[in-house]
Amino acid sequence: MDLSQGTPMVAIPGPSILPDAVRAALGRAMPDIYGGGLVDLAFGLLDRLPDIARTSGRAFIVASNGHGAWQMAIANTIAPGESVLALESGRFAVFWGAAAELAGANVEILPGDFQNPVDPATLEARLRADTDKSIKAILVSHVDTSSSVRNDLPALRSAIDAARHPALLMVDCIASLGCDRYEMDEWGVDLTVGASQKGLMCPPGLGFVWAGERALAAMDPDRPRVSYLDWSKRLDPQMFYEIFAGTPPVAHLHALEAALGLIDEEGGLEAVWARHQAHADAVRAAVAAWASPGGLSLNITSPAHRSNAVTTVQTGDIDANELRRRCAEQAGLTLGIGMVINPNHTFRVGHMGWHNPPMVLGTLATIEAALSSMGAPMASSGIAAAAASIGEALNRE
Numbered sequence: 001m002d003l004s005q006g007t008p009m010v011a012i013p014g015p016s017i018l019p020d021a022v023r024a025a026l027g028r029a030m031p032d033i034y035g036g037g038l039v040d041l042a043f044g045l046l047d048r049l050p051d052i053a054r055t056s057g058r059a060f061i062v063a064s065n066g067h068g069a070w071q072m073a074i075a076n077t078i079a080p081g082e083s084v085l086a087l088e089s090g091r092f093a094v095f096w097g098a099a100a101e102l103a104g105a106n107v108e109i110l111p112g113d114f115q116n117p118v119d120p121a122t123l124e125a126r127l128r129a130d131t132d133k134s135i136k137a138i139l140v141s142h143v144d145t146s147s148s149v150r151n152d153l154p155a156l157r158s159a160i161d162a163a164r165h166p167a168l169l170m171v172d173c174i175a176s177l178g179c180d181r182y183e184m185d186e187w188g189v190d191l192t193v194g195a196s197q198k199g200l201m202c203p204p205g206l207g208f209v210w211a212g213e214r215a216l217a218a219m220d221p222d223r224p225r226v227s228y229l230d231w232s233k234r235l236d237p238q239m240f241y242e243i244f245a246g247t248p249p250v251a252h253l254h255a256l257e258a259a260l261g262l263i264d265e266e267g268g269l270e271a272v273w274a275r276h277q278a279h280a281d282a283v284r285a286a287v288a289a290w291a292s293p294g295g296l297s298l299n300i301t302s303p304a305h306r307s308n309a310v311t312t313v314q315t316g317d318i319d320a321n322e323l324r325r326r327c328a329e330q331a332g333l334t335l336g337i338g339m340v341i342n343p344n345h346t347f348r349v350g351h352m353g354w355h356n357p358p359m360v361l362g363t364l365a366t367i368e369a370a371l372s373s374m375g376a377p378m379a380s381s382g383i384a385a386a387a388a389s390i391g392e393a394l395n396r397e
Contacts, residue, residue: 004332011363012336013145013175013310014198016353018255022201025258026251033248039240041253046243048260049208052177052200052269053192055184057212060234063249066174066195068229069207070096071103073170073193075229076211077218080104082136085167087123088112089151090144091339092172096193097139105136114147114340117305120159127163136218137168143176146339148312148348150180150305157188168215174198178263179276179309179352184210191215196252199276199309201259201353205252262354273308278393279351279360280308285389286364286382287313294318295377299340309352312340318376320347326370333366357390 010017018026031038049059062068078084083106086097094109101107110126112118118140127135138160143150157169168190173182178199184192189212196206211231219231233242240248266272284306290296299312315323320338324347327333338346349367351360364386371378 002330004328004330006332008332008334009359009363009366010334011350011359012334013148013348013350013352015204016198016201016350017355017359018203019201019259019262019354021258021262022255025254026203028251028254030250033250034240038248038250038253041257042240042243042248045253045256045260050210052260053173053184053194053208053210054182054186054269055189055192055210055212057184057210058216058235060209060211060231061244061249062207062209062229063205063244063252064207065197065204066172066193066207067095067099069174069193069195069209070099070172071226072207072209072229072231073191073215074100074103074105075226076231077168077170077191077215078103078105078137079220079223081106083108083134085110085126085135085138087118087138087140087151087156089116089118089149090114090141090147092144092146092174093139093141096141096172100137100139108135115149115299115301117149117151117302118156120152120155123156124159124163127160127165127167130165133166135165135167137170139170139172141172141175142182143173143180143307143309145175145310145348146312147299148307148310149300150176150307152305153187153189161188168218170215175309175352176307178269178272180307181273185212196256199272199352200256201262202252202255205249206256276308276351278390279355279357280306280311281393282357282360282386282389283311283349283351283364286368286386287311289380289382289385290368290371290378292377292379295379296371299346309350310336311349311351312338313347313349314341315345315347316377318345318371318374320345323347323367323370323374323376326373327366331366331370333363335367361386361390
């Protein structure tokens with residue numbers, strides 16, 4: 001039976017649901033792009049953005065998706081022929097490494113797996129073996145949306161320092177900003193890459209780069225540069241146009257202003273992180289309750305390294321594609337496709353950005369209903385476990 005009439009629910013790991021305030025901001029009329037309020041808005045956002053990454057470094061906005069932000073980071077810090085180490089814990093640091101390779105870098109992948117974080121000891125050993133210090137930069141995802149792992153960045157920073165290696169620590173936070181705690185300066189990160197469409201609750205179209213002093217110093221003004229991605233004019237813009245290397249992404253800037261306002265209204269990042277923790281705990285409680293031989297299980301083995309933005313679920317003998325089909329076509333719920341190990345037997349639940357207990361519990365209830373309709377093995381009710389988890393969160397001050 002088709003029960004999907006009504007407003008559909010999308011629970012993929014980005015693009016995330018747009019708040020009404022953001023949707024309204026996107027519909028504003030186009031302003032004068034040469035002066036007035038838009039100029040003040042743009043400079044105000046540049047001043048505000050460092051707080052989002054918890055850094056005193058410089059923020060740059062590029063009209064692109066996250067891959068464009070990857071490219072901006074590469075173009076300004078890594079010269080053709082220089083060496084880069086990409087840390088595998090899913091797909092996205094490896095994809096970032098592939099982008100650096102296309103730009104002429106020599107890229108090495110530090111092998112990992114799709115169920116555990118990057119091992120700091122393995123990183124330290126590789127850096128100690130680099131006796132001539134040829135590795136210019138280390139690329140890693142804070143949260144990899146394919147595996148849902150959250151890497152231990154302070155531990156990786158400690159490994160780099162223990163090896164006494166000068167490589168830049170460059171972190172992809174596209175999935176984690178606004179969801180998982182992130183402390184760029186405190187954790188010793190040199191460069192951070194982000195994007196608008198996940199925890200920051202905006203449509204795809206804005207990429208962000210936050211650069212600390214060491215990353216800024218890596219820019220060589222004498223080598224050929226990509227005009228659109230070049231930091232040099234954006235660092236000290238003489239004209240408003242130079243902030244964006246051309247026409248500004250007007251609607252997205254208004255949307256970002258609205259989204260940051262919602263973060264302020266909630267009580268700041270600490271409150272936002274706590275909300276994401278509560279909802280992620282509920283999802284994980286549900287999967288743990290469902291877990292049974294041949295059935296569902298959490299992909300990431302260590303509880304300390306499970307992201308609060310997305311949960312990857314292995315389905316054992318259950319056909320994940322059929323589960324997703326029933327949820328979408330018969331119940332109006334879209335789940336994320338599997339991207340790890342065996343994609344036909346994994347799915348992902350996004351719990352990032354603008355969401356609340358009715359949305360989280362409704363998503364989980366629909367999954368449980370679909371599993372029941374398939375005769376899938378379930379040890380106990382995930383909904384009961386998730387509701388109890390949310391109840392505990394409601395009792396916290």
